[in-house]
Structures are given as structure tokens and as C-alpha cells.
Amino acid sequence: MQFHLNGFRTGDPSVSEPATDLASSARDSLPQEVDVLIVGCGPAGLTLAAQLAAFPEITTRIVEQKPGPLELGQADGIACRTIEMFDAFGFSERVLKESYWVNETVFWKPDAGKPETITRSGRILDVEEGLSEFPHVILNQARVHDFFLDVMRRSPSRLEPDYSRRVIDLEIDRASSHPVTVKLERVDPAHAGEIETVRARYVVGCDGARSAVRKSIGRTLQGDSANQAWGVMDVLAVTDFPDVRLKALIQSAGEGTIIIIPREGGYLIRIYVELDKLAANERVGSRNIGVEHLIAAAQRILRPYTFEVKQVAWWSVYEIGQRLCDKFDDVPEGEVEQRLPSVFIAGDACHTHSPKAGQGMNVSMQDAFNLGWKLAAVLRGQCPPELLHSYSAERRAIAKELIDFDREWAKMLSAPLKTSETGDGVDPKEVEAYFIRHGRYTAGTATRYAASSLIGEPTHAGLATGFQIGARFHSAPVIRLADAKPVELGHVAQADGRWRLYAFADRADPSAPASRLRALCEALANAPSSPLRHYVVPGADIDSVIDLRAILQQAHREVAVETLPGLLLPRKGRLGLIDYEKVFCPDLRGGRDIFDQRGIDRERGCLVVVRPDQYVAHVLPLDAHAALAAFFASFMSPPV
Numbered sequence: 001m002q003f004h005l006n007g008f009r010t011g012d013p014s015v016s017e018p019a020t021d022l023a024s025s026a027r028d029s030l031p032q033e034v035d036v037l038i039v040g041c042g043p044a045g046l047t048l049a050a051q052l053a054a055f056p057e058i059t060t061r062i063v064e065q066k067p068g069p070l071e072l073g074q075a076d077g078i079a080c081r082t083i084e085m086f087d088a089f090g091f092s093e094r095v096l097k098e099s100y101w102v103n104e105t106v107f108w109k110p111d112a113g114k115p116e117t118i119t120r121s122g123r124i125l126d127v128e129e130g131l132s133e134f135p136h137v138i139l140n141q142a143r144v145h146d147f148f149l150d151v152m153r154r155s156p157s158r159l160e161p162d163y164s165r166r167v168i169d170l171e172i173d174r175a176s177s178h179p180v181t182v183k184l185e186r187v188d189p190a191h192a193g194e195i196e197t198v199r200a201r202y203v204v205g206c207d208g209a210r211s212a213v214r215k216s217i218g219r220t221l222q223g224d225s226a227n228q229a230w231g232v233m234d235v236l237a238v239t240d241f242p243d244v245r246l247k248a249l250i251q252s253a254g255e256g257t258i259i260i261i262p263r264e265g266g267y268l269i270r271i272y273v274e275l276d277k278l279a280a281n282e283r284v285g286s287r288n289i290g291v292e293h294l295i296a297a298a299q300r301i302l303r304p305y306t307f308e309v310k311q312v313a314w315w316s317v318y319e320i321g322q323r324l325c326d327k328f329d330d331v332p333e334g335e336v337e338q339r340l341p342s343v344f345i346a347g348d349a350c351h352t353h354s355p356k357a358g359q360g361m362n363v364s365m366q367d368a369f370n371l372g373w374k375l376a377a378v379l380r381g382q383c384p385p386e387l388l389h390s391y392s393a394e395r396r397a398i399a400k401e402l403i404d405f406d407r408e409w410a411k412m413l414s415a416p417l418k419t420s421e422t423g424d425g426v427d428p429k430e431v432e433a434y435f436i437r438h439g440r441y442t443a444g445t446a447t448r449y450a451a452s453s454l455i456g457e458p459t460h461a462g463l464a465t466g467f468q469i470g471a472r473f474h475s476a477p478v479i480r481l482a483d484a485k486p487v488e489l490g491h492v493a494q495a496d497g498r499w500r501l502y503a504f505a506d507r508a509d510p511s512a513p514a515s516r517l518r519a520l521c522e523a524l525a526n527a528p529s530s531p532l533r534h535y536v537v538p539g540a541d542i543d544s545v546i547d548l549r550a551i552l553q554q555a556h557r558e559v560a561v562e563t564l565p566g567l568l569l570p571r572k573g574r575l576g577l578i579d580y581e582k583v584f585c586p587d588l589r590g591g592r593d594i595f596d597q598r599g600i601d602r603e604r605g606c607l608v609v610v611r612p613d614q615y616v617a618h619v620l621p622l623d624a625h626a627a628l629a630a631f632f633a634s635f636m637s638p639p640v
Helices: 043-052 080-089 092-098 141-154 212-216 291-301 360-379 385-414 428-437 458-463 516-526 625-633
Strands: 033-039 060-063 104-110 118-125 165-172 180-186 195-205 222-239 247-251 257-262 269-277 307-324 343-345 477-480 485-488 499-504 546-551 583-586 606-610 616-620
Touching (some): 033 043, 033 180, 043 060, 043 141, 080 141, 080 360, 104 428, 118 428, 165 195, 195 212, 212 343, 247 428, 269 291, 291 307, 385 428, 458 616, 516 546, 616 625
Parallel strands (some): 033 060, 546 583
Antiparallel strands (some): 180 195, 247 257, 477 485, 477 583, 606 616
């Protein structure tokens, strides 16, 4: 963590200096005009708000119908990829400290000799080795909200939600500079019935499956129900089941399936319970199912083990269903060339999943991370507004892919077990094999964006086989040159809207004239077409838009800092201080060399271009200076 750039300051360094004018955020009522109005304080809304709060020049407000922050959430699974994102926001360590780590998953099936009881059939790593530096964890959704709220409060904007406000109308006038007019009704007792009108440049509906914003732009969730009911409960219980503190998938011969998910704190557990098949058009609410039904079902499935519930913290019954909108903004498919989007939807407002794949909350936050940096780039004048079309194009394709996986996984969990008599159904070993085969979906690392203006063609992908173009940047351990500190390379990227250029050096000494890395630094520092200079506002730091980092092949004790190109020791801030954290060396302890781990071409090196949302946008040779400039020129605008 770097601080004191613009002068020494005491106190908590994670609290940013406030913007000079915070009068609007201290008012009890909403301003008449905003740049971005976010509707909904769920995971998607708070992710977006936390991202935009980093930019005090962007007027952002977030409204919520509830009277205050969430106290008890229903979602709890946090994928590895999501914690990588949390690290960019600065609170991954808090999540890891509080959460339950899902290290292994066990599988149970009917005992062949006594099928009315169960026996363990398999035990595997929950996440494949080396997939991420972070684990899959379980944590109450409300705590995730708390951490995002802290990020907002500590930001230069000091952003706080405006609670007790319900959207009652939304209209779009495309001729206006603030084309979206939203009417909100106050629902707090002190102001009940009062109407506030806000005009916004952009509105983002993060207001759940019954989204008022989605309805206002004529979008609908389309899909089907599996006609299968499941129950879920968080309980404190006493049991002799030996794997109660492991994630467990338990299939019985005739009583259905349960999934045990240990919760944070060492005692609480969540149990998903398969219930009866629903008739066509039947709703689960008509069954009048109580928590006693869920407890009894779990007890039957767990035989011969006992299960005594001491306290129920929360429970619910739901139907499995996967639904998806045809588009995630207000522009009809046939009018993309003529119209620009002004209203967006994210999270459950545009896609819904079953809970058992752990996708809902995680995918929702990734929606917002994708949209947040794009809105900031447009509003700050770094990119033309046409960039915003890419949000729906990218995220809908990913949501559909994940829903298809989720549908298959949920169907498999609800299928009857195969028996020797019928030969029908699913074999427990098939379930275990499917879980292993599709583990990257549940880890959140399967996302890969297709080629576009933001994602380059894989012409030079062979230079870095471990960094797939369109996939998330896969971190690896390195040694920071200036202070010899072991760090994860991916952790240098903060949620600050900047692009990253990771320059992996060729084999030559970086001080030698033949060094491709040195030639790249000279071109980026001096060439008129250099994207590092071309898009920077006069007087701003050289890395304020695109952040260059170099990774050398030499051990850190073999490189003299003073011989590095000046661009890798940039002077920054009001005092012109030197940034010493731009250069890294491989961690040469056994098997940890990033050049080997990520398949970097040692002779030529390469340049890995990474988007603000941590996805690899391009892989280029170090000497492809013109191609690098052309890539950024395809979607960025120089400052006016």
C-alpha cells in the first residue's frame, strides 16, 4: 500500500483525503442532477457504488427502498475470482479472516450393503491446485455489504446510500444532457409520501429480480422453472455426522439430496434440502412447508447419523429457476448503431440462478465491476460513450453461459439415483466427476470475453500461454525489486479505473542497449503516439491512466535499481516523489518463477495488457509499439 505521495499525513492511510466539496453528500434530500444514479444496495449496487466513489468528480448516488443496511443475507458463497476482485477494493484480508474456507468437498451416497444409510464415496480439493492464490470461502452477505460500505465511506467522495426511497417512475429524454428522469417516493416515517425527482446521465438498476428499473425499460426475465423445490436453513446443531465441518454433497437412496455448507464462526452450518417435485404451474408457497419439514428431511437423509437442531438462525423455501434478459441496457438490439445506452441493469435484475452453484451474488458483483470502470472512463472523458455498449454484449454472454451450467448442475442434483433395477437416473460418481470437471465455473474463473475492441485477437498468445486473452489476469508470486518484498503481482491492481501494462522482460539485461524492455520504455516515454502520454491530462502523473509495471528475468539481487529506464522510476505527485514499486523480479524459490508458471517466452518477453476489471485484454511483443498504440486508439479519447 502506497501513501504520503502528496505530503505526510497522519491517521489511517486507507481513508482517502475527502474531495474539496462534499456539500451535496451531506444533504438529507437527493440532488436534482447526478451523473450516475444506482438503484439498489445489493451486492451489484454496492460494488458499482464503491467503484465510482473513487472518482469525486463523478456525482454518484445510490438509493435503496429498505430503511438501512442489510443485517442478514441469504447469499454466502464467495468464489476465488470474487476475492481477487475484493483485493482490488482493499478488503480481501478482512473477508479471509472472518470467513469459512472451503478447502475440500466430500461426497456421500447410499451404502451398497445397507442402502437406507449413507457412506462416504469421495473427497476432493474444492478448488483445483494453483487456480487462484485465494480460496473459495463462505461469509454472510451482510458482511460483504459492510465492507463495500466502508470502502465508500473512506473514499474521496465519502459516499453513503440514501435509504427508504422507492422508484415509482423512470422516463428517458435523449435530447437532454441528463436524459433519465427518476421519481422516487420516500418511505421513511419522517418523510413518508414525499416525492423526489432526480435527473441522471446514467441510471443502473441493481434492484433485484423484481426490478422496477428493468420494467421501466421494457425488459423481462425469460426462462423456465425446474418445478423442483428446495429448502435452505442456517442452524446450530449437534450431530455425529463426521464431515459436518466440510462441504458435503449427500445423496440418499429414497429421501433425496442435501448439501451441507459450513458457515463462518466454527459452529453454524447451512443445509440445502431437496424437497418434493412440484406439479406444472404449482408454486412452492402452496405447499405450506415449515422448517420442521426441512429438519426432518435432513435427519432422514443423514441416517445412520443423528442430527439434533438446537437453533434455527434463518430458513427459506424456494423453487429452482434460471432466467435471463435479452439485453442488459435500454437500447434495442436493432438500434445499437443509432442509440447510446442511458439505463443499465445488473445482477438479479437481469439474470437469476439457483443457489447451489454459488453464482448469483458472485456474477452480480462481476457485472458491476465490468460496468463501473466503463462509466467512469466515459464520464471522465477518457472514452467515447459508445464504449458502454460493450457492457451488455460482454456480460449477457457470460450470464447465459453460467446459467446453462447452473441448469445442468441443478438438474443433476435433483435427479434420482441410478439403481441396478431400473438403470435410470444419475450415478453418484457422475455427480462427483461433473463437479470436478466444471470447478472453474464455481470458482468464478471460467469467464472469458470474446474478441472485440476491448479484447485483442490471440495473434501473439504463444508469448504468454498462462495469460489467456479475455480471461482474468492470473496472479503469481514475484519479488519487488526496490525492497525485496515477496508480493503477488496481481495485487498491484486496485479498483481505480486504470489499465495495467505488465511488461515481461526479454532475456537481455534491462540496462543493455539490446534490451527490448528498455526500447519499450523509451518509446512509451518519448514517442508522440505513446498511449501512456497520449491519454494523460496535462500535469497528471504519467501512470494516471495506464500503469506500467516491469517483470525482469534476473534475480532481484542481480539488478541495480539505478540502471533502470527512467520510466520505471517515475516522479509523481505534488512533490515529484519517485515511485519505487514499478519493477519486480521472479521469486526463484522452487517452482515459483512467474516466467515458468505463466509460460512467458524468455527470449522475446511480452507485454500483457490488463483492463481495469482485471481481465487480460491483449498479449503483444515488447516491440509492437504501433500495435499497442492502435489498440488503445480503438476505444480511448485523448483529453480535450
